[in-house]
Amino acid sequence: MKQLLFTLFILAVVPKFIFAQHSDENRSIRQLQSYEDSLVTLGKQVINNDTEMERINANQAFIKTLVNALKIPNSFLFLFDSVKSVSIINSPDNRFRIISWPIVFDDGSYRFYGTVQMNTGGKLLMFPLSDFSASIKSPEDTVNDNHKWFGAEYYRIIPVYSPKLYYVLLGWKGNTIKSTKKVIEILSFKDDKPVLGMPVFEGNGKTRKRVVFEYTRQASMLLRYVPEQDLIVFDHLTPPDPKLKEQRDTYGPDLTYDGYKLKNGRWVYIDNLDMRNVPDNHDANYIDPKKQAEIDRAMAKKE
The missing domain is CATH 1.20.1270 (Substrate Binding Domain Of Dnak; Chain:A; Domain 2)
Incomplete structure (x- = not known):
């Protein structure tokens, strides 16, 4: 009963x-x-x-x-x-996702916003990203936390299972009315909090904590990951005239490619890569938000 x-x-x-x-x-x-x-x-x-x-x-x-x-x-x-x-991308291991986006100012400059949301299975845990770019004088030599972020809009996350797990982030960084930047960022976690930057890029007698490219706003730059080769490929940037060597806002692709090859948890610089197969230009054609605004306005007039 x-x-x-x-x-x-x-x-x-x-x-x-x-x-x-x-x-x-x-x-x-x-x-x-x-x-x-x-x-x-x-x-x-x-x-x-x-x-x-x-x-x-x-x-x-x-x-x-x-x-x-x-x-x-x-x-x-x-x-x-x-x-x-906005860009919303999950890490391949689904540990977190990054939401990032820019706002464009009237003078052609940008400020970036974002957050790292952790996969907790329930309650929210996130780390807001505060763009500190203007105060970071030497970004390739700096390790920061999420409160001093070298802002960018990310489009790729690459986990690296070295002795210490870290993630490579590929990002687009609108800069000024004259130039654009792209960045190879490193994200790791210490005591369950994000750390940005790590001395893992080797090349030209220098170790970098992140890699920053600057080039004329009139050009597109390829920056992509080739997983089959553990290789980050990018356009080699040069000025139109050697006399303009110090003016990064004049630089553009010269139709050759360089890269970083993953070796023992570190990224080793390789110049003049032999690119028999033309890489996918999807990353190179990343649309500037201001150009997208012009497209949206044109479409609105047609409707």
Whole structure:
């Protein structure tokens, strides 16, 4: 009799628990979808609004909305793939994801925003990234935390399983009205907190903690990872005239390629790579947000 009563109790209670759990999940999904719709609208405003102050205000609203969305339990599993104004990439081991994006100022300069969201399986754990670029005088020699970030919009994460696990980040960094930058960043974790930069790049008699490329804004630069060869490939940049050697905003690709080859957990510089197969130009054609704004305005006029 007791066993029968227990069975009846289980049959009565468990479905309600499952239904409640399912109902909570559906509620969270609806909330996240609503936040996503708001982020789509605000993200377009961050790029397309005509005045600098309007873009700044839209960006502040975007940040507030994003944080509220990420606070929802299990938000890490929500893709936010309709939000095209930001880069959202997961580490291949799914340990974390990075959300990053720029805002463009009227003088052609940029400021970057972002966060590292950890995969906790529930409660939010994230590390906001504060762009400290203007105060970092020697970025290739500096190790920072997330509060002193050399801002960029990332498009690739490469885990390196050396004695100490770290991640290589490939990023685009709009710079000024004259030049653009790209960066090879290193992200690691110490005491479960992010560390940016690590002395793992060897070449030309120097060890770098990150690698920064600067070139004319009129050009595109290839920077991509070739996983089959553990190789980071990039355009060799040169000035149009040797007299302009010190003016990095005149540099551009000269149709040759250099790279960094992974050896024993470190990246060794290789010049003049033999590229028999032309690499994928997807990374080189990364669209400047200001150019994207012009495209969006043109499309709006047609509609």
